[in-house]
Amino acid sequence: MILAFDWTQLAQQIVIGLASGGVWATLAVALVLIYRSTGVINFAQGEMAMFSTFIAWSLVNHGFSYWAAFVLTVAISFAGGVAVERAVIRPVERAPVLTVVIVTLGLFFVVNGAARWIWSPETRSLPNAFSTRPISVAGVAFSISDLGTIAVSLAAVALLWAFFRFTKLGLASRAAAVNPDASRLVGVRVTWMLALGWGLAAAMGAVSGMLTAPALASFDQNLMQPVLLYAFAGAVLGGIDSPLGAVVGSLLLGVLINLIGTYVNWVGTDLRLPVALAVILGVLLVRPAGLFGRPMETRV
């Protein structure tokens, strides 16, 4: 029985899982970014990503190549994220958490409605980001598209990490998120750091949306809703306050869901999400802060 096991299939399924997980990871990182700075889950993150994807679609429709549209959309989304923070979140900056949550819920409907109004609710499609040919690695055939998706998502996450880790601005925004009062005292403009966080989150969301859409035959304004759920699950699994956790959590979740769907026959496609969520629940029962999340610690 063991001898008959198809290792090729396992490797292929893992890569497919990593590709979905990578896409979720970019959105999950956006959720973590907002959670760390604003203290809430941004329910509109997926819709903002969808809006970005429609911008990309418009650009492609106006003759831009996919990758030119990709870069341009990331930049536009960054500006859009900053604008959303200034216009919508800043007025409730000092409000209770629940108020901010309601505002992000409202934002969900506003962004979704705006996208329907601008781009009428019909289905559309984006060209393939990568070649559709398979590629053979060590005798196993993988899809270039999956490998490319993994590479782009991880590159986006790595760039973001490098920004926070190595730049002064990144350092200041990390500080502002964790300890706004002390950051002000060294001259950090904390409210602008929040806006910067929203801009970066929107940019990451745009990457996620633009990697999600081409893989589908067609998409509409509900494009990112399932992705948001998976990203949220991945972020919680990894620890909602940990960017690294969000990436690892999402990748694990992607592989897990795909393997369960492939190898556990009675689960099939329909039960993938519930089973995955059950696994997450199991993890959280043992580690409430998630895999990489830190429980609150202080030293007096």
Next chain:
Amino acid sequence: MAKALLELEDVTARYGPVSALHGISLRVDEGEAVAVLGANGAGKTTTLRAISGTVKRSGGIAFAGRSIVRRSPESVARAGIAHVPEGRGTLTDLTVAENLRLGAYTRRDRAGVREDEQRVLGYFPRLAERRSQRAGTLSGGEQQMLALARALMLRPRLLLLDEPSLGLAPLVVAEIFRIVRELNERDGLAVLVVEQNAALALDASARAYVLEVGRVAVEGDSARLREDVAVRRSYLGY
């Protein structure tokens, strides 16, 4: 007469509806060390917070000849006032080195920043040993040193110190005050220090103000206040 660096005139401050300062006037001259003393709740911390803009305040606050009473905390910091708050305000998630880099956030002179980092770590060798450690793992005394070091990285013209001795062992406190005095006497850094420990603060300052429920009750030369038995008995409790 020396030039006034900081001048407070009839400053009031409130936390929501609760008034905490009822018209404080004080001054710190260029290069001068000044202490603010008084019992718990006298308004010492609030005085510093009014200067740095972390509490709602009104009245006259001039720094280097310019009014800063309407400025945000970040803008006050950029003007050259470094506030080491009560509870130190170290960023526990960041490493020691990152805390120092953050202290120099507003500065553009990279070479000067690197130079200052070496100088500051020279003051606090223990921080140099723990450069890549998270600040949250430091002892209380080391965190206070880090807070002070980070404030110096701003290259401030005025240092506001809130209860640097709080909760620390006497040896550590002595070390911190020795460095503060050195900064003041050798580098000419102006210091406004708030302290419960009156004897310590009077030793480290040239002049002092004693606050009582949000007002200045007594002011004068530290040396004179130290010898004044009546002041010591009624306000300083030693």
